Amino acid sequence: MILQSTDRSILPEETDLPTLITLTRGSKLYGGRPVLNEVSMLVRSGTGTALIGRNGSGKSTILSILAGLLRLSSGELTYGREGLTIGYAPEAFPGLKLPADDYLHLMGRLAGLSQAVTESQVSELLNIFKLEAARSRPMAGFSKGMLQKVNLIQSLLIRPQLLLLDEPMSGLDLPAQHTLIELLLELKSEGTALVFSVHEPQTVEALADAVYVLQDGQMIRTIQGAGNLRTAxxxxxxxxxxxxxxxxxxxxxxxxxxxxxxxxxxxxxxxxxxxxxxxxxxxxxxxxxxxxxxxxxxxxxGLSDLVKWMDPKDPNGSARE
Structure with a gap:
């Protein structure tokens, strides 16, 4: 079933999966300028939700709001459970002077993990993303792809119930993309809800159960159900x-x-x-x-109709801020 946002139904299909996030008529202003306009969405455990749209459409703003980093100017955001654990990988990740190992251990401690659990998780994820040999090197010398791997690892340390990813494939080579998709599918099967912005159709097809299309801060189309992404x-x-x-x-x-x-x-x-x-x-x-x-x-x-909204450029062919 294809739906655009309506008041009567945010998620039309009946399901027993618990609700983690409900965003109702959410709007956000920056300096009096609207960047989100009455956006509604619903996120359930064990599902993947893709946010697509050209650059500047509001995807990163939604992720920051769901992460609790930004407040709505109007509308309502409710969480389905108390103490919800959230992992968040922003689009931009700086090349810090800290070694990757030190940074990840610090993030583990900030997340409340014990030293033993942090060490175990850091070692496992560095190995999965083939960064073990670089763990003691300062991140200031890392490539974009290496920085993105560290960014993803820090978001995964706590095995979150809600994982927010802003352009997770950015900078990753194909083997690393395949590794990430396998890991995210595993998390979904364990009940983690994924919400991610993306420009790659193959990522949507592999992970998404729902797609929200944004343009200029408005939700212009929604597709619910993985089958409908392919044949709708x-x-x-x-x-x-x-x-x-x-x-x-x-x-x-x-x-x-x-x-x-x-x-x-x-x-x-x-x-x-x-x-x-x-x-x-x-x-x-x-x-x-x-x-x-x-x-x-x-x-x-299905997806063939959505590809034009995954292009990071605007309709005139120029990149948008």
């Missing part, structure tokens, strides 16, 4: 010219998956609606019969 035929229709009553009549039709204003449009009257492919013709007929105008019709279908 639907049609996205943009229209205008309908009254509120006419819009409600369209929204009540069978096979309607989501309906909301089109955020990227200069015309606030444009409405985007996602419908099951089998009922798209009847939906178009209803819009036209009610006096509306159809602006565009686009067929959707």
């Amino acid at each position: 035929p639907a049609v996205y229709i943009v229209f205008n010219g309908l009254s509120q009553a006419g819009q409600q009549a369209v929204k009540s039709l069978p096979g309607i998956l989501s309906m909301q204003p089109v955020p990227e449009s200069a015309d606030s009257a444009y409405i985007g609606i996602t419908v099951e492919q089998s009922v798209s013709d009847s939906c178009l007929q209803q819009i036209l019969a009610a006096g509306g105008s159809v602006i565009s019709v686009e067929r959707l279908g």
Whole structure:
């Protein structure tokens, strides 16, 4: 099932998995400028949630909010359990003068781990990521990929219940990416919830059970269910010219998956609606019969339709801050 964010349902599929995070109508302002606008999402144990969107769309802001590093300007963030253990690997990790070993032991102590557990975890993870030989070297001389491995290791020391990863594949070579995916799949099977921003379709396909697409701080599309990431035929229709009553009549039709204003449009009257492919013709007929105008019709279908939102560049081809 494909859904964009709606008030009535954040996670439509029934599941027995416990809820860890509920974000409802979350907004964030920086200097009076909105960087998130009424974003809603739900995270359950043992699931992978991918945040995709071009640079500057709000992915890192959401991760910082979930990590407790930023506060919402408005909206509500609730945790499903007290004492939730959270691991967080930010996108930028500095090349400190400390040796990797000293830094990781310090992070273990800050997390409340005993010296013996810290030593065991650090040694195991350094070995997994093939950094054992470099553990005593100052990180200031590390490559980007080596720094990213240390960044990931510090987030994994406590075997967190919630793991937040901002562009985890950045700087990693293919063997290291495969190692990370295997490790994250293992954590998922143990009940860890993953929330990650990503530009690589293969990472989404390997780990995600839900995808949230962001543009300019707004949630413009959501896909729930791993199967729907691969085979989710639907049609996205943009229209205008309908009254509120006419819009409600369209929204009540069978096979309607989501309906909301089109955020990227200069015309606030444009409405985007996602419908099951089998009922798209009847939906178009209803819009036209009610006096509306159809602006565009686009067929959707799983990951192939999402790749354009994983490109770190904006639609004009230039990198965005």
